[in-house]
Amino acid sequence: MFVINCPYCGERDQSEFSCGGEAHIVRPKQPTELSDDEWAEYLFMRKNIKGVQFERWNHAHGCRKWFNMVRDTSNDKIHAVYKMGEKPPVI
């Protein structure tokens, strides 16, 4: 449990947000060309990092906007919050 600084609403309790998992997984540009292995990689395989991870969050019980977050999963410390489409910060 922690406090998240929503880029649109400011600081709110984590229970207002929902996590969309690993960020920056690019949707396949030509889905019909994809092999089964590539589909599995896109749909299921995850880094599941213990440490600094880039992830997507949604302020579900607030502005309902999506944004990105850099968080250390070993201690839940948040390093950065940035809007969708912005360049990920170097941590």
Place this chain on the structure above:
Amino acid sequence: MKNKYSIFSLIKNAFSQHENWKQAWGNPEPKKEYEAVIVGGGGHGLATAYYLAKKHNMKNIAVLEKGWIGGGNTGRNTTIIRSNYLWDASAGLYDHALKIWENLSQELNYNIMFSQRGVMNLAHNLQDVRDLKRRTHANRLNGIDAVWLDTKQVKEFCPIINISQDIRYPVLGGTLQRRAGTARHDAVAWGYARGADEMGVDIIQNCEVKGIKRNGDQVEGLDTTKGFIKTKKIGVVAAGHSSVIANMAGLKLPLESKPLQALVSEPVKPIIDTVVMSNAVHAYVSQSDKGELVIGAGTDAYISYTQRGSHDVIEGTLKAILELYPIFSRMKMLRQWGGIVDICPDASPIISKTNIKGLYFNCGWGTGGFKATPGSGDLFAHTIANDEPHKLNAAFNLNRFVSGDLVDEHGAAAVAH
């Protein structure tokens, strides 16, 4: 057995004030090389080593544990054992485990306190009723005992349940598996450790794996905090940390690790003699032999390795518990903790070879691995020894995420495993 436990050994040791019991397992330093190395000294890992030695005659093996044995999810779960899963593959897997549980104390000569007190799953809406009835039919076709109980029968089986139809999520009935129940979690790890140790397995505690060495597509050994250990077969049973180990070998798994919480109350006299689970409101409760209520809560909805979990999650669970069991309203909770569970997209485990020769994974048990401990160990040992899965774990391979042949137990097992 060098130190068989019996009524006679108990009497004999009483004369020496119980000061001469032999250590149940040793504390060896790692050898330079092993035939196989199991990473993770929880119930599943120790059971794997036990069956490798017992059924596959592999004696030169080691179990590496970064902390102490049984200190991870084996010591953190709510000890529920059942096999009433929907799909054939899951039914085969979990009932295989349940059959081993039924004789495990005798086999290990170690009292694991297996108690077939029954597990009841409640239905709170019309869809629950349909799903759970379908599941009892599926179970019975697979030879697993399951019955449907109406609201009155639920009340008869567990009198403290509030069956008022005026509450937010009223009880509309439930399923009951009478062969299901609980066991003493620590004893399972200790019993398997003692059995494995006796057959010559090295159980090495406080030894963390730091890297996996490969020669092309074949594993060569492990870098650990106690030095390099050479081996051609590595079985990883690291629960929430499976992805961390996989990354060391350059492998990605379809897993997300999340904290799952449980809590226990102050001990009270016997009040609930079964296990009641409710997926819809996410509350499950049983009572330990010490008298504590053992309550399982949900997972946090984000990846975390923090082993604690959020307060709002247990708050939600306790709200549901109080509505179903108003009698608990003045109970005090004693302890709360979290364990890191590795969740698969289809809520089914992975017991599988990988595309790296000699590297095997037993993971993805998510929120409900304890119940499968003996079966999981047995089938994983088979997979490692023969380099081929047993027919009972063939469906639980890694390749199912490529082929699409998933074993989707989300509906049947839901969040509360």
